[in-house]
Amino acid sequence: MTSHSNSSPTEHSEGQGINGTEIVVDVGPIAHGGHFVARHEGRVIFVRHAIPGEKVRVRLTDSGDSSRFWRADVVEVLEASPDRVAHFWKLADSLGSWKRGGPPVGGAELGHISLQRQRALKADVLAEQLKRLAGLDLATEVEAVGDNHDGGLGWRTRASFAVTTKGRLGMHAHRSDVVVPVKEMPLAVQGINELRLWDLDLSGIARVEVAVPSNGSRPLVLLAPEEGTSPKRLHSILAQLPHDISVASFDPSKGEVLQLRGRTWVQETAAGHEYRVTGEGFWQIHKDAPNTLVGAVTDFLSGGGYLQPGAAVADLYAGAGLFTAPLADAVGVTGSVLSVEGAPGTSRDARKNLHGEPQVEIVQGRVERVLHQRARSFDSVVLDPPRAGAGKAVVKQLMATGPRAIAYVSCDPASFARDLGYFHQGGWRLESLRAFDLYPNTHHLETVGLIVPAA
Structure with missing residues (x-):
């Protein structure tokens, strides 16, 4: 598939970067963040809307002689990958948008690539981050979620x-x-x-x-x-x-x-429970994500014998209680679940959602502060931090509490791999890992890892 640019760009051979300049590059591997790596006269260019192996004309969007690297968008495909498809959304299609005189909208940056290749590329990113930041050689399939015949559309709630x-x-x-x-x-x-x-x-x-909400509520x-x-x-x-x-x-x-x-809130449903989520409160975006992630977490913990009646469990960065409710079901009234969430409004939602569960204790506050104040041990922990990850301090505190297993839910392979490196340094290992394509046609993916003490 080849498209022709209507513009008459100025090409610079001396290596100076001026936004709007167009140059021809060969596209290399995908990088974390939805970019593809290309080089021009020794300088790295992060290119969006490309596919590895293609030869493309790009327009520099963020450049300068002092910049360590430049950024660019594809405006013309000179040699196309067999995995290139027509973009499903005119406004997010880089080729057509720049022809019309402006940049494409963000949020569908892999829409020009077949879904099968998208998932393979996401798997490449995950493997690269695990190798570089955690020292792990591990290839993991990125699993499709929901209806595999929907073209990766119609999933955002x-x-x-x-x-x-x-x-x-x-x-x-x-x-x-x-x-x-x-x-x-x-x-x-x-x-x-x-x-x-x-x-x-x-x-x-x-x-x-x-x-x-996908359950049809207001x-x-x-x-x-x-x-x-x-x-x-x-x-x-x-x-x-x-x-x-x-x-x-x-x-x-x-x-x-x-x-x-x-109402100022919506009613969500997952794993047989109803959840109230106020305003901008966090909830998984993909319509099938809540049940998919709850299933992966509980399968890992139950399958390993880490989640049983009477167990003591912590749900950290717990949000409105997506994992807390099924954890409470699993440990029963003889067990205990500590739910910790930093956002006051979201923690209030968790309190409402779990008010009938006597085995659940809900604490609003920073995870590291709560763990410091409550020096207690857990049989297992569910860790679902924001994109930045849990960080070194929380990882050290968690290892010190001595759980038998930690189910780590992550929406960012870089912060996940970095935290996994901290666990490895502390004598823990990755027992199991699954990856899910919960954001089709974007570069994002979700992982669920089971981390256990190496001994």
């Missing part, structure tokens, strides 16, 4: 949008302040697209967050007003939205959520 200067729904280009107006979101579940938020005049709003639209937006303006937007959805305003800097209509 949550979406975040920007707003253009003209008050229209939009999305940011990658690493850019440019907001591109959107009129569809192919990765989102049907319920998000059916809201038709792009038909609204959103003047006075800085950001829009949408949650449409959707929630969150509006983040710009400073000085009047209540009257908010209510005029409210009047444009369907009456059967909840609407709230929120202040991201303060974490405040204010009811405008209906």
Whole structure:
């Protein structure tokens, strides 16, 4: 598949980098973060929207003589990979977007690659991070999740949008302040697209967050007003939205959520439990992710005999209680589950979601502080930290509490591999690992690892 650029770029042979300059490069391996590595006159260029083995023309988007590396987007494919496919979303297609004079929207950066090759590339990234940061030689298949005939579309139950200067729904280009107006979101579940938020005049709003639970319960639209937006303006937007959805305003800097209509939360379902999740509170994005991850965690812990009636378990970075509830089921009333979550609103949700479980203790606070204050041992631990990972201090504290096993859920292979390296240094080992393609057509993946003492 070859596309032809309409532009007449200036090519620089002396190695100076000017944003907008176009050069021809051969594409090397994928790197963590959704980029592909190319070289030009000795300098590394991180290229988006390419495939290893291709020869492409790229447009420099972030360059300069003092930069250690440059960034670029593909604008023309000169020699295509057999795994290249037509992008499913016009606005995220780099080739067409730059022809029309601007960058593509972010969030679907692998949409030009067949799903099978996407998963192989994600497996390459995971293997490279494990080798480099944890010293492990390990190849792991990235498993498809849900309906394998959906083209990797229609899975997002949550979406975040920007707003253009003209008050229209939009999305940011990658690493850019440019907001591109959107009129569809192919990765989102049907319920998000059916809201038709792009038909609204959103003047006075800085950001829009949408949650449409896959169980069919009431959707929630969150509006983040710009400073000085009047209540009257908010209510005029409210009047444009369907009456059967909840609407709230929120202040991201303060974490405040204010009811405008209906509820300030959504009702989610997973593993036979109902969960209330307020505002921007964390919940897995893929419609099939909650059950997939709960299944992987409980299979690892139960299969190894680490999760039994009467056991003492900790759920760290517990969120609204996705893992806490099935852990409580497994240990029963004779066991105990300690749930630790840093975000006050999310911890309040966990308290509501688990109020009928006497064996569960919910503590709001930083994980390292709570572990320091409560020097106690656990039979097993579930660790589901944010993208930055748990970090050296938490890993050391966990090993000191002496659990028999830790199920580590990660959305970032680099921080997971780094933390795994800390566990290895402390005499622990990776017993089992599964990887899931919970973010098709993007570079993200989710892993669940079982980590045990080596002795």
